[in-house]
Amino acid sequence: xxHFFRTLAVxxxxxxxxxxAADDKDTNFIISPQVxxxxxxxxxxxxxxxxxxxxxxxxxxxxxxxxxxxxxxxYVAMLGFSSRKCIKVCPTSGACFLLHNQVKDAVEMAxxxxxxxxxxxxxxxxxxxxxxxxxxxxxxxxxxxxxxxxAIFYGSYVDExxxxxxxxYPAPFAMIGAxxxxxxxxxxxxxxxxxxxxxxxxxxxxxxxxxxxAVLILPSIDHSNFCPGFQVPGDIFPSEVDEETATKEISQTxxxxxxxxxxxxxSKKDINLLKKMIAFTNDLLAPYFxxxxxxxxxxxxxxxxxxxxxxxxxxxxxxxxxxxxxDDSSRVRIGRDCDLxxxxxxxxxxxxxxxxxxxxxxSQYELIEEEGVLNVNVSGHANYYRDFLNTxxxxxxxxxxxxxLSGKRIASxxxxxxxxxxxxxxxKDVNAHSIQVALDLLNGSRSLVRxxxxxxxxxxxxxxxxxxxxxxxxxKESLEIKELDECLSVKSVKIDTxxxxxxxxxxxxxxxxxxxxxxDWIMTDSLKEAVLRRE
Numbered sequence: 050x051x052h053f054f055r056t057l058a059v060x061x062x063x064x065x066x067x068x069x070a071a072d073d074k075d076t077n078f079i080i081s082p083q084v085x086x087x088x089x090x091x092x093x094x095x096x097x098x099x100x101x102x103x104x105x106x107x108x109x110x111x112x113x114x115x116x117x118x119x120x121x122x123x124y125v126a127m128l129g130f131s132s133r134k135c136i137k138v139c140p141t142s143g144a145c146f147l148l149h150n151q152v153k154d155a156v157e158m159a160x161x162x163x164x165x166x167x168x169x170x171x172x173x174x175x176x177x178x179x180x181x182x183x184x185x186x187x188x189x190x191x192x193x194x195x196x197x198x199x200a201i202f203y204g205s206y207v208d209e210x211x212x213x214x215x216x217x218y219p220a221p222f223a224m225i226g227a228x229x230x231x232x233x234x235x236x237x238x239x240x241x242x243x244x245x246x247x248x249x250x251x252x253x254x255x256x257x258x259x260x261x262x263a264v265l266i267l268p269s270i271d272h273s274n275f276c277p278g279f280q281v282p283g284d285i286f287p288s289e290v291d292e293e294t295a296t297k298e299i300s301q302t303x304x305x306x307x308x309x310x311x312x313x314x315x316s317k318k319d320i321n322l323l324k325k326m327i328a329f330t331n332d333l334l335a336p337y338f339x340x341x342x343x344x345x346x347x348x349x350x351x352x353x354x355x356x357x358x359x360x361x362x363x364x365x366x367x368x369x370x371x372x373x374x375x376d377d378s379s380r381v382r383i384g385r386d387c388d389l390x391x392x393x394x395x396x397x398x399x400x401x402x403x404x405x406x407x408x409x410x411x412s413q414y415e416l417i418e419e420e421g422v423l424n425v426n427v428s429g430h431a432n433y434y435r436d437f438l439n440t441x442x443x444x445x446x447x448x449x450x451x452x453x454l455s456g457k458r459i460a461s462x463x464x465x466x467x468x469x470x471x472x473x474x475x476x477k478d479v480n481a482h483s484i485q486v487a488l489d490l491l492n493g494s495r496s497l498v499r500x501x502x503x504x505x506x507x508x509x510x511x512x513x514x515x516x517x518x519x520x521x522x523x524x525k526e527s528l529e530i531k532e533l534d535e536c537l538s539v540k541s542v543k544i545d546t547x548x549x550x551x552x553x554x555x556x557x558x559x560x561x562x563x564x565x566x567x568x569d570w571i572m573t574d575s576l577k578e579a580v581l582r583r584e
Contacts, residue, residue: 074102074129075097075102075103075129075130075131075133076129077126077127077128077129077151077154077155077158078103078126078127078129078158079124079125079126079127079155079158079159079162080107080110080111080114080124080125080127081124081162081163082114082118082122082123082124083118084122084163085118085119085122088118088120088121088122089121089122089166089170090121090122090124090163090164090165090166090170091117091121091122091123091124091166091170091171091172091312092123092124092125092126092156092159092164092166092170092171092172093110093113093123093124093125093126093171093172093173093174093201094125094126094128094152094155094156094171094172094173094174094195095110095125095126095127095128095174095175095176095179096128096135096148096173096174096175096176096179096180096182096183097127097128097129097130097133097135097175097176097179097276098175098176098177098178098179098180098204098205098275098276098281099133099134099135099136099177099178099179100133100134101133101176101177101276101279101281102133102278102279103127103128103129103133104127105276105277105278105279106127106176106275106276107127108277108278108292108296109203109275109276109277109296109299109300110125110127110174111125112296112297112299112300113125113299113300113303113304113307115300116300116301116303116304117304117307117308117312120308120312120314121312124159124162124163124164126152126155126156126158126159128148128151128152128155134178135148135178135179135181135182136178136181136182138151139182139185139186141185141189142184142185142186142188142189143189145182145185145186145189145190148182148185148186149186149189149190149193152186152195156168156171156195168193168194168195168198169194169195169198170198171194171195171198172198172199172200172201172307172311173186173187173195173196173199173200173201174200174201174203175200175201175202175203175205176203176204176205176275176276177203177204177205177232177233177234177272177275177281178205179205180202180203180204180205180206181205183200183202183205184200184202184205184206184207184208184213187200187213187218187219187220188213191219196220197219197220198220198221198311199220199221199222199307199310199311200220200221200222200223201222201223201225201303201306201307202222202223202224202225203225203275203299204225204226204227204230204232204234204272204275205224205234206224206234206238206239206241206242207222207224207242209241209242209436210245214245215242215245215246215249215262215264216245216248216249216262218261218262221260221261221262221310221311222262222263223262223263223264223265223303223306223310224239224242224262224263224264224265225265225266225267225299225302225303225306226239226264226265226266226267227266227267227270227271227272227274227275227288228266228267228268228269228270228271228333228572229269229270229271229272229284229285229288229289229573229576229581230271230272230284230285230573231271231272231281231283231284231285231286231573231574231576231577232272232281232283232284232442233440233441233442234272235442235569235572235573236266236333236334236337236572236573237334237337237442237443237444237445237565237568237569237572237573238441238442238443238444239264239266239330239334240334240337240338240341240444241444242262242264243264243266243330243331243334244338245262246258246262246263246264247331249261249262255327259306259309259310259323259327260309260310261310263306263310263323263327264330265302265306265323265326265327265330266326266329266330266333266334267298267299267302267326267329268298268329268333268495269288269289269290269295269298270288270289270290270295270298270299271284271285271286271287271288272284273286273287273288274288274290274292274295274296274299275299277292277295277296283577284577285573285576285577285579285581287580287581287582288581288582289581289582290582291582301322302322302323302326304319305318305319305320305322305323306323309323332494333494333495333496333572336487336490336491336494336496336568337445337565337568337569337572339490340445340486340487340490340563340564340565340567340568341444341445341563341565342361343360343361343362343365343449343483343486343563343564343565344357344360344362344431344445344446344449344563344565345357345358345359345360345400345429345431346358346359346360346361357400357402358385358386358398358399358400359385359399359400359429360399360400360427360429360430360431360449360451362429362449362451362479362483362561362563362564363399363427363428363429363449363451363453363561364383364427365479365482366427366451366453366476366479366482366559366561367381367383367425367427367451367453367454368381369474369478369479369482370453370455370456370472370473370474370475370476370478370479370557370559371456371459371460371472371473371474372456372469372472372473372474373456373459373460377460377463377465380421380422380423380463381422381423381425381459381463382417382422382423382424382425383399383425383426383427384399384424384425384426384427385399386398386399398410398428399426399427399428399429400428400429400430401428401429401430402430404430404432404524407428407430407450407452407524408520408521408524410428410452411426411428411452412425412426412427412428412452412453412454412556413425413426414426414454414458414459414462416462416463421463423459423462423463425454425459427451427452427453427454428451428452429449429450429451429452430449430450431446431448431449431450431563432446432447432448432449432450432527433445433446433447434447443566443569444565445563445565445566445568445569446563446565446566447527447528447530447566448527448528448560448561448562448563449560449561449562449563450524450558450559450560450561451558451559451561452556452558453556453557453558453559454555454556454557455471455472455545455546455547455548455555455556455557456469456471456472456473456474456557457469457470457471457472457547457548457555458548458554458555458556461548461555470547471545471546471547471557472545472557475511475512475541475543476512476541476543476559476560476561477509477510477511477512477540477541479541479559479561480509480539480541480561480562481509483561483562483563483564483567484507484509484562484564484567486564486567487564487565487567487568487571488567490564490568491568491571496568496571496572497571499576499581500571500572500575500576503575503576503579503580503581504571504575504576504579505532505535505536505537505575505576505578505579506536506537506575507536507537507538507539507567507570508533508535508536508537508538508539509538509539509540510529510538510539510540511540512540512541512542512543512559513529513540513541513542513543514542514543514544515542515543515544515558518544518546518552518553519544519552520544520553520558523542523543523544523558523560526542526560527542527560528540528541528542528560528561528562529541529542530562530566532574537570537574537575539562541559541560541561541562542559542560543557543558543559543560544556544557544558545557545558
């Protein structure tokens with residue numbers, strides 16, 4: 050139905066929570082649908098994002114109303130906060146009573162406006178910071194039916210794991226993200242839940258997984274498109290599509306999931322749209338998942354806390370540093386286990402999950418004379434970005450530390466001539482390799498096409514030495530990543546020693562750039578200064 054046929058009933062909350070003033074701009078209000086006789090009533094309680102005026106969601110929720118009006122009469126109770134931050138009335142799941150009371154009052158407002166459904170007919174929707182509060186309501190009020198029917202998280206999410214992670218969440222939900230989200234719900238962050246969604250799909254089937262916990266990233270839109278009229282700071286703004294197109298994409302996807310999961314009457318068009326969005330989401334993030342596997346493998350996805358046993362990037366790095374030709378490279382065998390025969394220190398594993406173990410690990414080697422092969426131990430360890438209470442942006446490693454042998458050491462043990470005092474290659478060369486890995490994984494993708502045209506590129510600086518070339522100093526120092534006006538500058542901290550060094554002779558240590566970090570940059574932050582569309 051056209052917007053001008055709709056009734057926008059703005060009812061101030063008489064029994065408001067103390068933090069919501071009756072004369073404040075952002076107060077609760079109801080958006081009533083164009084009622085169709087015979088349709089059941091449903092109510093969407095919407096929790097706005099931080100600092101966003103709640104009326105900036107009107108176009109989005111009215112568009113959703115229009116998309117479902119052939120099925121239900123969807124009322125919307127838009128919450129408002131004097132601080133424009135729901136978190137101030139719901140800081141944790143155990144201290145959310147002010148918001149809970151506000152929701153109950155908003156439901157009563159909706160009943161006064163004509164909503165005649167029960168608590169089972171209520172769905173919670175939210176955007177950005179509002180999703181955190183919605184998640185807290187689900188967690189804090191398990192006996193409240195209205196929080197258990199279903200939830201929509203626009204540009205937000207549930208817990209990363211545990212009782213309220215995707216696999217165990219008590220309410221059906223759809224996480225609807227944006228390809229060009231520049232903040233905490235960027236595609237690289239959404240990878241957390243897509244990984245779990247695909248595990249659930251393999252276990253119970255994709256239809257049941259979508260019904261239970263859909264993870265959908267919509268093409269070409271940004272975080273601000275969920276609240277048209279408001280530019281979210283740090284976003285990729287404007288997005289690639291105009292406001293009308295973005296709103297239509299959001300509302301149609303939302304309606305398709307509502308009919309499929311909650312209303313149980315999807316059309317063929319709904320099912321096809323959901324299939325299309327699932328395929329797009331998986332295609333978008335497939336290169337990112339492959340890039341994560343360069344950080345640590347077996348099992349992969351270390352950022353979810355599963356650990357690992359070796360780092361493919363460190364293995365590549367050892368051979369790049371050595372700079373051997375194909376024949377000489379075949380004489381180097383890199384181990385992937387702990388306690389390799391002849392290696393005395395069990396902490397000298399191919400991958401160390403604990404920083405302290407990594408600090409005390411050593412690059413070791415053993416010559417197998419009858420084969421003319423050198424067994425080499427390469428130790429890896431990935432550091433990750435801070436993610437306190439699920440507030441981190443990145444799921445990829447901030448750096449991958451690799452403890453390796455110098456090319457000179459390997460050549461010496463194999464009795465080969467070598468023309469460099471330490472290694473022929475550098476950490477910078479390995480970082481260039483990481484960038485190329487990322488570009489190869491993205492080959493032919495829309496992300497790479499966009500980056501090639503608009504994105505700020507990566508520039509590599511020369512390696513710099515750890516203080517006094519000391520191992521503990523190298524452990525504490527970090528890969529240097531700085532955004533400059535002209536590029537994203539990356540420099541590695543290193544230790545490389547000659548064979549006669551008194552300290553760690555014949556080693557080469559690097560803090561390296563992860564290919565997944567490159568892909569995250571390409572998909573998101575490289576575009577923030579670009580103009581993707583003229584308004």
